[in-house]
Amino acid sequence: GAGVSQTPSNKVTEKGKYVELRCDPISGHTALYWYRQSLGQGPEFLIYFQGTGAADDSGLPNDRFFAVRPEGSVSTLKIQRTERGDSAVYLCASSLTEGRLDTQYFGPGTRLTVL
Amino acid sequence: AQTVTQSQPEMSVQEAETVTLSCTYDTSESDYYLFWYKQPPSRQMILVIRQEAYKQQNATENRFSVNFQKAAKSFSLKISDSQLGDAAMYFCAYRLYNQGGKLIFGQGTELSVKP
Numbered sequence: 001g002a003g004v005s006q007t008p009s010n011k012v013t014e015k016g017k018y019v020e021l022r023c024d025p026i027s028g029h030t031a032l033y034w035y036r037q038s039l040g041q042g043p044e045f046l047i048y049f050q051g052t053g054a055a056d057d058s059g060l061p062n063d064r065f066f067a068v069r070p071e072g073s074v075s076t077l078k079i080q081r082t083e084r085g086d087s088a089v090y091l092c093a094s095s096l097t098e099g100r101l102d103t104q105y106f107g108p109g110t111r112l113t114v115l
Numbered sequence: 116a117q118t119v120t121q122s123q124p125e126m127s128v129q130e131a132e133t134v135t136l137s138c139t140y141d142t143s144e145s146d147y148y149l150f151w152y153k154q155p156p157s158r159q160m161i162l163v164i165r166q167e168a169y170k171q172q173n174a175t176e177n178r179f180s181v182n183f184q185k186a187a188k189s190f191s192l193k194i195s196d197s198q199l200g201d202a203a204m205y206f207c208a209y210r211l212y213n214q215g216g217k218l219i220f221g222q223g224t225e226l227s228v229k230p
Contacts, residue, residue, distance in 0.1 A: 003159075031215075031216055033216055033217075033218075035218075035220075040222070040223075041222055042119070042206050042208075042220030042221050042222050042223050043160070043206070043218070043220050044220070045217045045218060048215060048216055050215070055215055056215055056217055058217075059217075089158060091158075091160065093160070095216060102216070103162050103165075104162070104216060104218065106159055106160035107159065108157060108159045109159075
């Protein structure tokens with residue numbers, strides 16, 4: 001079956017602009033996660049959803065970042081007033097549930113470049 | 116702070132040989148899971164192996180095995196009979212029992228395999 005997909009694969013924007021990054025999880029997966037991976041670093045947790053609700057948003061760096069998952073499937077990560085420091089690869093993952101043994105399957109990421 | 120440290124930014128191994136990647140972590144919790152993920156140039160993270168902290172027996176998946184030393188908070192990955200396709204970034208990560216699916220990653224080790 002299809003894996004986790006993310007669109008766009010690359011996004012170039014100018015400082016101050018608004019961007020939306022989309023994640024399509026594996027069908028039937030109730031848990032969805034967003035991570036940010038800066039150059040040369042490991043992924044950093046941003047937020048995760050169980051169903052439609054954000055179960056843990058402790059990793060969002062500030063109020064310019066927001067994520068939604070209105071129907072419990074597709075999720076959108078929204079970044080307002082982008083800054084050069086937001087440049088990174090944004091990874092999405094999904095798992096069947098948030099259960100301890102459920103494997104997180106990752107998408108290929110969206111590379112965001114803020115000029 | 117909960118951290119994961121991978122002290123080897125780069126490692127190299129000859130094809131068919133064995134290589135060990137190091138990982139240490141710091142948490143005051145006693146219940147958690149440990150993971151090794153592989154990230155090829157395609158950026159898609161792939162789960163290699165996982166270990167439950169309460170299990171003393173080291174996990175093994177085909178050519179991949181771990182050496183889990185809970186008291187030392189050490190979790191190294193051994194790759195036997197290395198293949199060209201093993202070349203990638205490898206990330207160590209852990210997940211606490213009581214924090215849903217949130218993964219904490221290390222900085223990664225870039226593994227190259229020489230033919």
